[in-house]
Amino acid sequence: MVDAFAAGAVTLAESSMHMPSIDDFLPPEILFQGTPFAINRIILVRILATIILMLVLGITAARAKLVPGRWQSAVEWIVNFTKTDIVYQVMGEARGKRYVPMITTVFLTLLVFNLCGEVPGMNIAASATITLPLVFAMWCFFQYWIAGIREKGLGHFLRDELFPKGVPWPIYILLSPIQLLELLVIRPFSLTIRLFANMVSGHLILALCLSATQYFLIDVVNKVMMPFGVVTFAAGMFMYLFEVLVSCLQAYIFAILTTAYINMSYPEID
């Protein structure tokens, strides 16, 4: 197992210890170099993850039966979880219905993309460039603007957002710009950076633990250091499981925040 992990994390077997760096997130283009369709390692992982996601879920859906098997039950559970525990819990069923497909797409895609970081051989999250979280965040951005304009009209929406009720007017001098910034920049970029930074840091820590294990257990000449390798291996195991948790959690957070932002564009219901 160590080999499998290490082989991916340590891209080139070197005699000196390989340290993961931010270069891992700026890999060289390996296909269609220089074109807008250039593909690098992360994009390859992303395309693979997409194909796997669509194949697995597509086959499951195509073969979906009235009486579900174990796998179908698991998929149904996650579909229902997204619907009831993310969308309906935040928005309620009436207004949430429209957004169930969107949030399902966001949640399941990010879940699979994030988990690629823990798949031996891929070893990097498919969401580990700034762009992918940004694209999803922009989707959310457009959705909450559209929802606000549709439900309240642009003027009313902006008034509600920029001049919240029950605030004494001098505060608006301070509050309104912040609210505008929040609406235009902070929401999409906090979504983006939260996910991206988690994926980056997770990869760096995990790769560090595993490459250190590789180095201390296998590559190093002086075998006195081997016990340290055991420690780093244990840390790597822990970080691996922790990153699985983080991957799921970040997908969930992204999905629930997207839902919450869209819901904030709707008029309040008592």
Next chain:
Amino acid sequence: MDMAENDGIQLFLPETYDIVWSLIILIIVAAFFYKFFLPKFQSVFDERAAKIEGGLAKAEQAQKDAEEAKKKYQAQLSTARVEASKIRDDARAEASHIIADARSRAETEAAQITANAERSLESQQQKAMVSLKGEVGTIATSLAGKILQTQLQDPTVQSDMLDKMIADLEQSEDNK
């Protein structure tokens, strides 16, 4: 660690091809979920719900049918019971009727028999009386003749006796 090789800021600068691929993938994945995956599962869920509801409705119908059958059966049973008791009552009434009838018939018959017996007794008695009267009369007349033969020689006795006889006859006539 050679972090300096790339400026950290580059991490946050989207590459054109990265944007292209992210968008392509997002659109493909979204289309997949919107057009195929979720509708398919929704139809399965709906079908399942319909089936379960149908099953429930069927079960309810079956229960209703069973209850109706039970009610019908009970109604039949109770009418049968009522009929049976009615028949029993009728039978009992008829039986008592028959008994009463028989008794009254027996009584009337007995009364008739008694009456007949009384009547025949009376007629026999009368016959006996008549015959006795006749016999007694002849015996008496013969006896009287015999007595009279001896006594009629005496004219006084004769007239006395006649008077007496007349008086007796009158008396007995009065007594009658």
